[in-house]
Amino acid sequence: MQEILKYQKVKIVIIGSGNVAYHLAKALITTEQNLVQIFGRNQKVLKNISEELNIPFSTKNLADADLYIISVSDSAVEAVSQQVFKKNAIVAHTSGSLPKEILQGNYQKASFYPLQTFSKIKDLDYSEIPFFIEAETEDVVEKLKNIAEKISKYVEVADFEKRKYIHLTAVFACNFVNHLFARAKEISDSQNISFDYFMPLIEETFDKIKSVEPKAAQTGPAVRNDKRILEAHQSLITNPEQLAIYNCMNASIKKMYKLD
Numbered sequence: 635m636q637e638i639l640k641y642q643k644v645k646i647v648i649i650g651s652g653n654v655a656y657h658l659a660k661a662l663i664t665t666e667q668n669l670v671q672i673f674g675r676n677q678k679v680l681k682n683i684s685e686e687l688n689i690p691f692s693t694k695n696l697a698d699a700d701l702y703i704i705s706v707s708d709s710a711v712e713a714v715s716q717q718v719f720k721k722n723a724i725v726a727h728t729s730g731s732l733p734k735e736i737l738q739g740n741y742q743k744a745s746f747y748p749l750q751t752f753s754k755i756k757d758l759d760y761s762e763i764p765f766f767i768e769a770e771t772e773d774v775v776e777k778l779k780n781i782a783e784k785i786s787k788y789v790e791v792a793d794f795e796k797r798k799y800i801h802l803t804a805v806f807a808c809n810f811v812n813h814l815f816a817r818a819k820e821i822s823d824s825q826n827i828s829f830d831y832f833m834p835l836i837e838e839t840f841d842k843i844k845s846v847e848p849k850a851a852q853t854g855p856a857v858r859n860d861k862r863i864l865e866a867h868q869s870l871i872t873n874p875e876q877l878a879i880y881n882c883m884n885a886s887i888k889k890m891y892k893l894d
């Protein structure tokens with residue numbers, strides 16, 4: 635029975651029209667899986683996705699499916715989950731920071747979390763995106779793993795406790811880092827310095843930590859405890875938010891390396 639479940643084509647509906655929903659739909663279509671509908675509120679966006687990927691869409695009626703993947707903002711997951719009424723269906727959300735129990739319905743609850751930052755304008759290699767799976771039964775875990783493994787080389791079962799820390803790590807490693815890029819660009823823009831000059835530095839920074847532990851890869855005036863440079867930089871920063879970030883980051887580096 636389990637082998638039959640593993641290899642049958644599962645009918646899938648994606649609920650949502652944002653970046654994650656779009657890329658997940660594209661990944662399922664690319665791997666020739668049975669995506670029967672994309673469903674949501676934004677008719678214009680859904681129509682564009684539908685035309686690009688050649689899949690049906692609806693803003694009113696959910697198609698019949700075996701698996702409903704809810705890919706909406708965390709604050710909307712609970713309410714949206716109440717729109718699914720098929721008792722023997724699997725319903726999975728794509729959030730890294732919510733338990734499967736947030737889903738409100740008489741069906742099999744699960745999570746299907748892709749660890750990546752998504753933008754519609756940026757193509758992705760879906761095979762490199764880790765997926766973290768959780769479900770109420772082993773049969774459902776196997777179904778979800780089978781779907782994810784068609785997309786990605788990296789699929790792991792992870793309960794909510796683990797997924798919370800995966801998501802927290804992602805915020806530090808992605809969201810905070812991107813904000814620092816935005817702040818760095820503010821400084822370069824203010825002095826008419828092309829931010830393109832910093833791309834090789836950024837690329838080398840990320841390439842380095844593939845082979846060197848981040849803690850061992852740290853460079854810069856703070857880890858050298860070069861007070862003259864630190865004070866010179868502070869005198870250049872007139873934006874109070876930039877200065878607060880600069881001081882906070884340097885203090886954190888010094889504390890990690892026990893320099894104070």
